[in-house]
Amino acid sequence: MAAIYCVPLDGFPQEILRQVVPELSSIYSTPIRLLPEMQTAEKAYEPVRRQHSSTAILQLLKSMLPDGEDRILGVTTADLFIPILTFVFGEAQLNGPAAVVSGQRLQNEFYGLKANAAVYHERLLKECVHELGHTYGLRHCLSAGCVMQKSTYVENIDLKTAEFCSACGGFLQEHHRSSNMLREV
Numbered sequence: 001m002a003a004i005y006c007v008p009l010d011g012f013p014q015e016i017l018r019q020v021v022p023e024l025s026s027i028y029s030t031p032i033r034l035l036p037e038m039q040t041a042e043k044a045y046e047p048v049r050r051q052h053s054s055t056a057i058l059q060l061l062k063s064m065l066p067d068g069e070d071r072i073l074g075v076t077t078a079d080l081f082i083p084i085l086t087f088v089f090g091e092a093q094l095n096g097p098a099a100v101v102s103g104q105r106l107q108n109e110f111y112g113l114k115a116n117a118a119v120y121h122e123r124l125l126k127e128c129v130h131e132l133g134h135t136y137g138l139r140h141c142l143s144a145g146c147v148m149q150k151s152t153y154v155e156n157i158d159l160k161t162a163e164f165c166s167a168c169g170g171f172l173q174e175h176h177r178s179s180n181m182l183r184e185v
């Protein structure tokens, strides 16, 4: 059976990642395997921006996976960017195996607010579900509350749920069904 590999990057606390694993596993009906921590700075750090390139991290993650139905999700403490944006909460390969999420801008402390572990957990879960959704081929969704809604600011993340709307949920089920069929042939 296909699996989702979760890997803490650049010092992201294993125990925080471990907290989202059961929910991710049940949302995607897929077993999750935690991998040991990985460092990405050498390949992904851009000194001029003082941020990590999310696209470079995706390449690194992808190179760790054999071809197949498996997915790999890295979660980092580093601030991520793509060239056209000042930052991203995460990035994923559409219909590809790799996704990455940054915890940095999901924490209240980043905005000068009091730390809140429950809020952080919710945001992290939503972003992990969202980026993994892209790896299964889901695009951004306009349905209110759907986890596949695009988030530009952290407030957008708080306004959506960790769940899929019926259209996105149906798409995912169809994906799982067809990949199961492929394996059986």
Ligand SMILES: [Zn+2]
Pocket: 130, 134, 140, 149, 150, 151
């Ligand atoms: Zn997205």
Ligand SMILES: [Zn+2]
Pocket: 141, 142, 143, 146, 147, 148, 149, 164, 165, 166, 167, 168, 169
């Ligand atoms: Zn949706």
